[in-house]
Amino acid sequence: MEYNFKELEQNWQLNWKKNKVYKVSTESDKPKCYVLDMFPYPSGAGLHVGHPLGYIASDIYSRYKRLKGFNVLHPMGFDSFGLPAEQYAIETGQHPADTTEKNISTFKSQLDKIGFCYDWEREVRTSDASYYKWTQWIFLRLFHSYFCNTQKKARPISDLIAKYEKKGCNNFTAEEWNNYSKKEQEDVLMKRRLAFCAYGEVNWCEALGTVLANDEVVNGVSERGGHPVEKKKMRQWYLRITSYADRLLEGLEKVEFSESMKEMQRNWIGKSQGAEMDFVIKGSTQNLKVYTTRPDTIFGVDFMVVAPEHDLVATITTTDQKAEIEKYLTYVKSRSDRERQAEVKQITGCFTGAYAINPFDGKEIPIWIAEYVLAGYGTGAIMAVPCGDQRDFGFAKHFNIPITNIIGEYYNGEEANATKDAVLENSGFLNGLLMKDAINVAVDKIEELGIGKRKVNFRMRDAGFSRQRYWGEPFPIIWSDGIALPLDAAELPLELPHVDKYGPGPEGEGPLANIKEWVVTPNGLRETSTMPGYAGSSWYFLRYMDPHNTETFCDRKASDYWNQVDLYIGGTEHAVGHLLYSRMWTKVLFDLGLIGFEEPFKKLLNQGMITGKSYFFMTSQSETDQIVSYKKQDESASFKRFKYGHNYVDSNAKLTKKAFEKYLQDQSLSENEFNIIWETDNDEAFIVVKEESEKMSKSKFNVDNPDDLVIKYGADTFRMYEMFLGPVEASKPWDTKGIEGVHRFLRKLWRLFNDDLKGKVWTDEKATDAEIKILHRTIKKIEEDTEKYSFNTAVSAFMICINDLADIKCNKKEILEQILILLVPYAPHITEELWHQLGNEGSILDASYPAFNPALLIESSKEYPVSINGKVRANINLALDLQQSDVEKLVLENETVQKWLEGKEPKKIIYVKNKMINVVI
C-alpha cells in the first residue's frame, strides 16, 4: 500500500469536520490553554507561503497542549473591515461586503487544506453586525468613562459628574457647574472622556480621502498605498491612550514579549522626565514656557527656539524682524511633512527680535523660530544649549550665535557633548556639581522660585479614531446642537447602511454623509465618520471566548475561564498599532470590572518574514534594449524585473533558453519583446539573471502559493517543511528545494507500517531495550523542543528517530504507536491514518501523550573525547561512576595520549563528568 497523501488527507479532513473533533467547550475540568493567531485581513490575493508559518506553529502548539491534557482554545477569524477592501471596491465597482465575503471563503478553503484545528463555530468577523454591535458597545463604554488621575484607572463618567455637582473642581465650583448650560457641561466632560471628540491637527490623506492614525503614516506617506499625507485641522474622535502611557509601560514588565518588541513599544510611548519652565520675555507681559530634560544646563542657554506654529510668534516678533519672520513662515508652510523629514540636516531658522531673560543670571537670550522644534511635543519651545546638544550646536554655528561653555574640557569647540558626567562651570549656584546631581538641584530651585515644575512628557499622542470612510463601524453618536448624544445600548447595533455608490461626502466628510435618510434622525444628525481598522481587532480575542452571546460582548464566566491568551503568534508589523490598542482596551475593560485581567497576551511569539526570491534582467550598457548575463562588477547597469522568475530560474540564477521559452508560452509573451544575448555552455544557451530576496508580495511577482505545494506534496509535508526551514522567529528566504527531504521522511515513516507490495508490515512483537531507548530519547527531545517553540529542531529529531528505527528494522506497534502520538501536532493526517491502521478507534487527538521515563535513558558508560591542550586527539570509553584518580590513570595508559606526552608528565588533567577530558601538557 502506498502513501497516498492526497486521498488520505481529504478523507480525514472530511471526517474531522463531520465528527466535530475541533469543537471546544468552556465547560471543562481540564486546565485551559488559549493559543491565538493574529487574525488575517482577508485580502483578494489569498494566502501566500508566508502567512501559514505562524498558523502552523500555533496549530502545532495547540494540538500538543491538547494531547497533554489541556482544554485548548485555538480559534480563527477575519479582520474584515478596513481601507483596502474599500479601495478595491472603488476600483472594481464591487461592494466591499461582497468582495470580503468572497475573499473570506477563499481564505477558509486555503486554511482548511493545510489541516488546521480551528473550531470554525467560533469564527468572528469584525464586519458582521453581530460582532460590531459589541465594538460599538465598547466604544460607548469608553465614551462614558474618564481616567481618574488619583486612582490611575478608568471610572464611569457619572462619578465625575457627581463630583462636579457636589464639590466642583480646581477650575469651577459646584455652583458654577450646576449653572452651566448643557453644552458647557458637555464641553467640559468631553475633555475627560476616554473616547472623545476634539479639533486637532490630523494626518489627512487626500488620495485616500481620510484621516490616518500616527502609526498608519510612514515617512510622511500613507502606509497603505504610499500616498502623501498632510496636516489638517479637523474635528475628530480620539482615544485617550496617553492616559494609559504609564500603565502600558509598566505592563510590559509582566508579559513575555521579545526584548525588541518591548523596546519598540517603549520608544513609541517615549516617556521622558524633565521640567517645564517659564522665561520672562523682555518688554512683554507674556512668558515663554519651555520643556527640558536637562535643567542642569540652564546656565548654558544661549538662545531659545520656538516652533514656527507657536502662538507667541505673532505677538513677540519685533517690527524690525516682522518681514524676515513672515518670509520664513511662508517658506515653512510651503514645505510638506515629507520634505521636512527628508531634509533633516538642513539648518533653517529666523530671529524674532525678542529676548527672554534667564531667571538665574538675568542674561538676555535671543528667541528664534526654527523648523526643528516641533509644535506638537512638549511646549513647542526649547531652551538651546549648544555646548551640550548637537542640534543646538549646529544651529548656533550656522547663525553665529556665541556659545557658552559650562562643561569645561568636556567641550572641545568642535561638537556638542551631551554628557552628564561633567562638573559644571560658569553655572552660578550649580558650579562644582556633577551634572547628574545638578538636575535635581536645579528643578528643586525652579519649583522653589515658582517658575516651573517637574514634568513627564510622552511622545505618544492620543490615537485618532475616526475615518472618513464607508467600510467600518458607524459611530453610535448623534449630534444635536454641538452635543454628542450617545445611543442607548438597546439601539445597537447601529448597522452600516447598505448602499450601491459611495464616494467621499461633502467637505471632507465620509461617504455616509451622502445618505440623507440615514444621517437625519429626529434627535439630530448622525456622526458620519466610521471607526478605524484597529477598532475591531482591539478586542476580538475576547469574543472568541463567547462568540454567540447576544447579551454581552463576552460573558464574565467565559473570560474568567479562558483568561489571558497564553500564546499569541503574529508578525512584528503590529508592534505599535494593534498591540498597543488592544492592550489599552483590555486595561479599560479591566478597570470597569468587565474582565478580570489587564494584559491580554501573556506570551507573544513573532514569526519571521518569509521573503521571496525576485529576479532581474540586466540590460547592456551600450545597447539599452539588450538583455545580457548578469555580472556583479557592472554596478551601473540597469535592471528590469523578471516577473515570476522564481519559477523558471535554477539555483545558480541561471535561465536556460528552454526555460525561457516555457516562460514565454506560460505568460503568452512574444520573443520579440526580449532581446537576449545568450551565452552557451555544453551546447545549452543560457543567461544569468540577478537574484534578490524581497518581501513576498503580489506586486513583486515573487509569490508562492501554498495550495500548489499542498497538491504536490500534501498538507503534512507542507506543514513540516515550513517548520523545518528554520526558527519560527527568524526571517528567511523561501525556497522549495528542501521540501523533498521532508516528504521522503513521511514516506519512510509510512514504510515502517506498510510495504508498497506486501502491504501491512507492522507487528505486535515486544520491543527491545534499544528500541525503547530510541523512543524515550525522542519523547524527551520533542517535548522540550515543542515547549520552547523550537519546531525546526523537533522535525529533525523526528527524522533522526525514524532513520534509527528504519536502520534496525523496527516495525513494532509498541514503539510506532507512541511515535505517532508525538508526531500528531506536526503531521496530523498521516498519523491519524496510521493510528487507525493499527486498529485504534476514535481520533488520535484524544490519545494520551507518551510519558517520558528518564530511568530508561541512564547509561553506565560514555565515550569520552580526550583533548590534549584543548584539541581532541582520542576517544576512550569510561564508566560513569569513576573518580578523578581512576580516570587519570586510564587516560595516561591510552596510546595516543602517551604519544603526545612524549614521556613528559602532564601538568594537569581536567575531567568533567559526562562531558570530556582535557590533558594539559
Added chain:
RNA sequence: ACCCGGGUGGUGGAACUGGUAGACACGCAGGACUUAAAAUCCUGUUCGCAGUAAUGCGAGUGACGGUUCAAUUCCGUUCCCGGGUACCA
C-alpha cells in the same frame, strides 16, 4: 544618529548552563537494484596539505585582541547585514 536583532560548509540551518563545531536536510559526487526511468537503498561530502588507503597534520564560526585547561558561546575594539525609531528638547 540612536535602540534592538544577527554574521557558522555550496545552501537552509544545529550545538543544553563555556566542554567532540557543522546535527538534520538540500545539493553534489560515486555505487547498487532496473531493459530504462521513477522510487528506494548504500558510500562520501568544512577547507588545505600528505598518503593507494585506514589515517595523520594544520586551519576554521565576519575581523582583531583578551579571559580560560577549554570560547560559535564570556569581555573589549571594529566591519558588515536585517529590523525599529528619528530634529522628541
